[in-house]
Amino acid sequence: MFTGIIEETGVVESVRPMEQAIRLTVAARRCGAGLKVGHSIAVNGCCLTVARATAAGRRKVLQFDLLQETWARTNLQFVRTGSLVNLERSLQAGGRLGGHFVTGHIDAMGKITGWERVGPDQSLVISPPAELMRYIVHKGSVAVDGISLTVAKVSRDTFQIWVIPHTLEVTALRERAVGDWLNLEADILGKYVERLTAR
Secondary structure, three states: OEOOOOOEEEEEEEEEEOOOOEEEEEEEOHHHOOOOOOOEEEEOOEEEEEEEEEEEOOEEEEEEEEOHHHHHHOHHHHOOOOOEEEEEEOOOOOOOOOOOOEOOOOOEEEEEEEEEEEOOEEEEEEEOOHHHHHHOOOOOEEEEOOEEEEEEEEOOOOEEEEEOHHHHHHOHHHHOOOOOEEEEEEOHHHHHHHHHHOO
16 A cells, blocks of 8 residues: 655666566665565556565665566556656555555556646646546546646546646656656545445
8 A cells, every 4th residue: 555655766777578577677765775575666656566676885776577467557668777767665554644545556547638837836637548537536636657646627538637846856757748658546435435336
């Protein structure tokens, strides 16, 4: 379980196809502290298991093995050496919940259709798959590349988010542009409500 509060941006060191998986190697500083093989960490909002962790000076190099399902459903398929990725360690029992409950299970990717500066902030417009729109509500929460954000406006097939300067500065959103794909995870509370009220 995660909260959608990004701790740092890691740097992709390599993406290498293996026989049965894709090995993603990421260098981290803050999030590497205390991480061991088998621990979970959200990478662009996707919950991944640490397959290997090695020290490299003040950094820690983390390796993850991505199955084809994960590769196909997330924007990790587009990262390259040098790309920034959002990192968050799993929530500790008794820890502070600064965002909302994020499982790290990506629902789908959404495409950036609008991305412009308005005053000090950025207006981000995302076009998700049609089946995901039912979970997007005005002033509700959504995880975008693992970032807990608030929906500012909902249209028929897009939604808008305001990104403040701090969020832009400390996340990989600063590398994004119109046409790029973002990992989306709808608020799990909406999914449970839908399930409980289904007839």
